[in-house]
Amino acid sequence: MKLVRWVLGQLILAYEKIASPKGVVRDMETQALVDEKTKNFTLYQFRACPFCVKVRFALKRQSLNIEICDAKNDPTHRETLQKNGGHIKVPCLRIKSDSGNKEEWLYESDEIIRYLEQHVAKV
Numbered sequence: 001m002k003l004v005r006w007v008l009g010q011l012i013l014a015y016e017k018i019a020s021p022k023g024v025v026r027d028m029e030t031q032a033l034v035d036e037k038t039k040n041f042t043l044y045q046f047r048a049c050p051f052c053v054k055v056r057f058a059l060k061r062q063s064l065n066i067e068i069c070d071a072k073n074d075p076t077h078r079e080t081l082q083k084n085g086g087h088i089k090v091p092c093l094r095i096k097s098d099s100g101n102k103e104e105w106l107y108e109s110d111e112i113i114r115y116l117e118q119h120v121a122k123v
Contacts, residue, residue, distance in 0.1 A: 009048030016053050023063035031063065037120050038066050040096035043112075044081045046072040051109040052091045058113040064120060066093075 026034065043059070043066050045052035059066055069077040071090055082088050085105040093112045095104040106112055 012048045012050055012053055016056070019057075021057055021061045023060050026063060034063070034120060035065050038064050040098065040100075041066045042094040042096075043068045044071040044077060044085070044092040044094065045069070045090045049090055054109045055091045055093075055112050058116060062116060062120070064116060 041064075043052075043055060045055070045068060047070060056068070058064075069080075071077045071081045071088065071092075078088060081090075081092060084103065085092050085094065085107075089107055091107070091109055091112060093106040093115070095106060095115075096102070106115055
């Protein structure tokens with residue numbers, strides 16, 4: 001079973017390289033506004049997870065600069081996701097308030113993409 005997962009993971013990563021979308025091009029000022037909106041966002045993911053690839057494609061299409069943390073291979077990120085998000089499930093978008101004292105943990109790829117389209121991409 002481990003071998004099957006590894007092979008499927010490699011296929012998913014190859015697909016990501018081949019099919020990766022082009023990002024939207026914004027002027028520097030508009031991109032700076034978008035970057036400001038996303039500065040407190042972190043995406044927790046597993047590199048070969050197809051749902052994580054779906055979210056990364058959305059980030060690329062929208063030219064969003066969001067920190068990406070590997071919750072599979074980095075024990076610190078995995079522990080943060082478990083402790084603060086509630087469980088180890090990816091993809092997960094952590095949204096910190098500007099003051100830093102409130103966090104929202106958003107799971108499910110479609111919900112993450114919808115949130116980004118509604119709150120960030122339309123500047």
